[in-house]
């Protein structure tokens with residue numbers, strides 16, 4: 001929801017830009033942190049969702065750790081002040097260079113995604129006379145009931161080590177002098193709105209934890225990943241129900257006194273705190289379609305083109321009766337479309353348009369295809385001090 005002051009401020013700015021509501025971000029982080037603390041759960045922020053410096057600063061202040069998926073993210077987390085002993089490194093294709101860098105930084109843990117990777121980390125740690133802490137990322141074959149392109153925990157997905165390879169993983173761990181097994185890791189997908197799927201995940205986590213402990217391993221960390229979704233249809237409802245989410249894990253996980261439960265939340269923490277603000281370049285009224293051509297495109301926000309993802313679109317400049325428009329960007333691709341048959345007030349050149357819920361996988365997935373300008377960001381602090 002934008003105030004008159006926000007809109008007046010936006011009117012003086014060049015578009016497009018990402019607007020960040022840092023107050024909403026702070027409130028979302030606090031709600032999550034309070035709920036996690038109730039259950040003594042640990043949250044690592046999945047940096048891939050958004051690594052804007054101002055966003056990261058707020059997340060670091062909350063005391064969360066960082067879940068990284070590249071050497072670049074590990075570096076960014078450390079340079080942004082996240083404690084090294086709260087940095088985890090996941091990813092199905094960690095390069096030797098990235099592993100060496102993370103070993104040098106003595107990060108908390110590698111979430112290992114293949115048998116070969118276990119051996120490589122052991123070899124590289126050995127060359128440095130170090131012991132690498134590792135958690136085994138297990139593919140639990142649990143359906144997240146989300147978009148196929150953002151499902152990660154099914155047998156056909158590339159992520160994690162398959163359940164039938166656990167005996168081989170245990171053998172490698174036992175034979176590797178430079179690995180310290182700390183626990184098991186799962187992540188079944190993103191934008192999960194049916195919380196029941198997490199109950200199914202808990203059943204699998206309990207089975208694998210018991211299996212490893214039966215084999216004589218101490219499973220200290222139960223890392224259940226992230227994936228909690230947001231309501232893209234209600235950008236003003238804003239803060240996800242973290243309490244209900246954590247309660248499922250408290251109720252359904254078989255947590256032993258020596259075990260910690262870790263989460264890797266991305267979208268739920270940052271998704272609602274941003275909107276992409278754009279201007280209407282042209283309105284084209286046709287026989288079959290009316291088009292609004294924006295100055296933002298799939299280069300600024302790729303999700304609709306990539307996953308046919310829904311983002312609410314609002315005209316901040318008009319309030320009249322609704323007309324249906326296809327809202328498109330200027331990029332030379334037919335998929336450069338933010339929404340079809342969107343009901344909006346009658347719209348004119350230079351109107352301000354907000355595309356909502358863009359805090360997660362928005363700015364970070366931007367590209368300069370078509371040699372587009374670099375992304376600009378504006379925050380609620382900028383508006384407050386204007």
Ligand SMILES: Cc1ncc(COP(=O)(O)O)c(C=O)c1O
Nearest residue numbers: 046187190226227264265266267
């Ligand atoms: C391993 C891992 N952890 C955490 C996340 C964060 O997911 P989300 O932003 O859906 O919470 C992802 C992305 O899906 C991931 O791949």
Ligand SMILES: N[C@@H](CCCC[NH3+])C(=O)O
Nearest residue numbers: 048150190191303360361
């Ligand atoms: N980029 C995806 C989410 C991927 C999550 C990372 N595994 C999205 O925009 O919804």
